[in-house]
Amino acid sequence: MTRDVGIEDPARAGAASIALVAILGGAAVWMLSRPAPEAPGMSRIVSPEILLAIFDTVWLLLLALPREPSWPSAFAKLAVGAPFHVALAAAFGAGPGFHAAWAMTALAFASVGVVGTAVAPRVHGLGVSLLAVALPLAAYAVGDFGGADALPFLAASPTVGPTILARTSRTASAADAVPALVAAAVLLASGLVASRMTKDEAA
Amino acid sequence: MRTLRILALTLFAWAAPALAAPDGEPPRVELPLGPYVRPGRPLGVRVIGGADRVRAPGTPWALPQGERGDEFILQTTPATVGVVTLEIERGGRAEEASVAVETLATDGVVVGIPAGATPESCGVVLPSGARVLSLDRALLPTVDEGWLLLDGVAEDLAPKSAREMLTRLAALPPAVRPFAEPLLLPPDPLPFVVAAEAAARGPGLPGDVAAALGILALTEILLVGILALRRDRPWLRAAWIAAPAAAALAFVATGDRLPGALRADAIIVSSGSAGDLVLVRVEARRAGRASFDLPASAGTAAVLRHSADDATVTSVSAGRRVEVDLPTGQSRLFAFTIAPGPTPTGEPDVPAPPSLERWLARLGLRAAPHGRYGFPPEALPRGDGARVVAGFRASAEPVPPTK
Numbered sequence A: 001m002t003r004d005v006g007i008e009d010p011a012r013a014g015a016a017s018i019a020l021v022a023i024l025g026g027a028a029v030w031m032l033s034r035p036a037p038e039a040p041g042m043s044r045i046v047s048p049e050i051l052l053a054i055f056d057t058v059w060l061l062l063l064a065l066p067r068e069p070s071w072p073s074a075f076a077k078l079a080v081g082a083p084f085h086v087a088l089a090a091a092f093g094a095g096p097g098f099h100a101a102w103a104m105t106a107l108a109f110a111s112v113g114v115v116g117t118a119v120a121p122r123v124h125g126l127g128v129s130l131l132a133v134a135l136p137l138a139a140y141a142v143g144d145f146g147g148a149d150a151l152p153f154l155a156a157s158p159t160v161g162p163t164i165l166a167r168t169s170r171t172a173s174a175a176d177a178v179p180a181l182v183a184a185a186v187l188l189a190s191g192l193v194a195s196r197m198t199k200d201e202a203a
Numbered sequence B: 001m002r003t004l005r006i007l008a009l010t011l012f013a014w015a016a017p018a019l020a021a022p023d024g025e026p027p028r029v030e031l032p033l034g035p036y037v038r039p040g041r042p043l044g045v046r047v048i049g050g051a052d053r054v055r056a057p058g059t060p061w062a063l064p065q066g067e068r069g070d071e072f073i074l075q076t077t078p079a080t081v082g083v084v085t086l087e088i089e090r091g092g093r094a095e096e097a098s099v100a101v102e103t104l105a106t107d108g109v110v111v112g113i114p115a116g117a118t119p120e121s122c123g124v125v126l127p128s129g130a131r132v133l134s135l136d137r138a139l140l141p142t143v144d145e146g147w148l149l150l151d152g153v154a155e156d157l158a159p160k161s162a163r164e165m166l167t168r169l170a171a172l173p174p175a176v177r178p179f180a181e182p183l184l185l186p187p188d189p190l191p192f193v194v195a196a197e198a199a200a201r202g203p204g205l206p207g208d209v210a211a212a213l214g215i216l217a218l219t220e221i222l223l224v225g226i227l228a229l230r231r232d233r234p235w236l237r238a239a240w241i242a243a244p245a246a247a248a249l250a251f252v253a254t255g256d257r258l259p260g261a262l263r264a265d266a267i268i269v270s271s272g273s274a275g276d277l278v279l280v281r282v283e284a285r286r287a288g289r290a291s292f293d294l295p296a297s298a299g300t301a302a303v304l305r306h307s308a309d310d311a312t313v314t315s316v317s318a319g320r321r322v323e324v325d326l327p328t329g330q331s332r333l334f335a336f337t338i339a340p341g342p343t344p345t346g347e348p349d350v351p352a353p354p355s356l357e358r359w360l361a362r363l364g365l366r367a368a369p370h371g372r373y374g375f376p377p378e379a380l381p382r383g384d385g386a387r388v389v390a391g392f393r394a395s396a397e398p399v400p401p402t403k
Helices: A002-008 A015-032 A040-045 A048-064 A071-092 A096-119 A121-146 A151-156 A161-167 A174-202 B002-020 B160-171 B190-201 B207-228 B234-253 B354-362
Strands: B043-047 B053-055 B071-074 B083-090 B093-100 B110-114 B131-135 B262-271 B275-284 B288-293 B316-318 B321-326 B331-338 B365-367 B370-373 B382-384 B388-398
Touching (some): A015 A048, A071 A096, A071 B207, A071 B234, A096 A121, A151 A174, A161 A174, B053 B071, B190 B262, B190 B275, B190 B331, B190 B388, B207 B234, B262 B288
Antiparallel strands (some): B083 B093, B288 B321, B288 B382, B316 B321, B370 B388
16 A cells, blocks of 8 residues: 555655654764763764764665655655765765765765666665675675775675765765766666566567 | 045055065064063064064964054963074065063063162062063053063053953962963973863764754654645655755855864863863864954963974964964864853763863862863854864862962
């Protein structure tokens, strides 16, 4: 029933995501406006760097994995997250290069999320899962055991990339978005190919 | 006739700086209290014709102050003895001037009286061993901190505010005086530790930004709920949701509301008789520059030194405003006193930074174990290029003398 409503009115399908972005952003900003907790561990968790990484990761996954393909919903999610993202990044001292890299990453994954979910939802879901879980695990293994430079592969993952970008946000440049943009392009291409193959089979 | 007068005045105004500082000639410098320095005490200097900023070697730049804008309060080092060489910036040019000075004793008492008068005729009671300086009325400082070379002054010589400042300092135990007048603070790493600890535990975002974004979060949740009950077109729903977010983004991203490349955290230590001391730590997360206008009730800002040979202060300019230009990863600390504000209500509940107690003990003060975060905006300097976040507010009281 809920799914039917979502199909009829796609903007409503993004409501939960928008509420989640607002709640998470509001909570992060509220925590940052308070004195840091006494306990060192807790103090680290509510540091601007960690809160920025958590918020950006959740925001990016919600953009990349919409329940229903809808441009208005993607636009609303981007708009609602932006002020919180800007404030959290400023609290950590992020530079303009970070904002440029992040804007490109978020727009790319939001676009791929809408198109991929519309043309080949299963392939898109599988692709995002691979990027989010399998890619960082493989990159970690290759980097740790093989001694290879795994950073670009980690930066391409929507689960790990935002953390890397947040950590380097003071010195980041627009070029730091390249791994994520490549990942988004691969995701888009695989969705389009899968859609074409499905159509061919049906024909 | 009127046109001629205007023309003559214009020509004079155009030529005045050149007359005051002809090319090739060293700038003329006067010491309002005479050719004396006292280690650890600020030195008032007047540059005839004015200057952009002045410094002694190894000290911060002093910005112009005073009635004519030609007085500079220099922070000295123990090496400022014998001949003081001043670096003077005027109209983008760096020049040098040297003044021969006599070094006065750091301890002891120095009193100023009018030239030609005697201490008795001025009604000044001198302690034994006091040094008397005869001061030329035509040269006297117009900035209160310019009198800090002295411990006392004849009644009709200095303005009331300067006399009150010297009387207040004289009434305090010697250890407490630097707290009441930060230009007297000796080089010390502890205030840097205090400020860093307080900044690390302080809020990362200003209260108004957090309030605006908190309202945005509630508005968005409310909108999502309301729109779920309506059957609007998708783009109309998106516009309803995006409008408050766009307004909030415009609010937080403009007007220097967010911390930027430079982060500035202020802490305040209130001590009834010794006044309220504000420490401002400016940290460069990225390279940047900023300036800070002190509150109306503040005196001249003091740039604090980590150690006696701390040369990093030479990149800071200080006066009634402070200008910093910082490379990535560095920080600077400046301090000033303000008129005591109202006592905050409610019990202080945040433990004081561990190093605060040690630092204040060196200054003859006992720190209260708890304080609070946030203090009135009137106590904060107004930043341009870096917003100052109100940080820890501590209180202290002078340690009673032991019998």
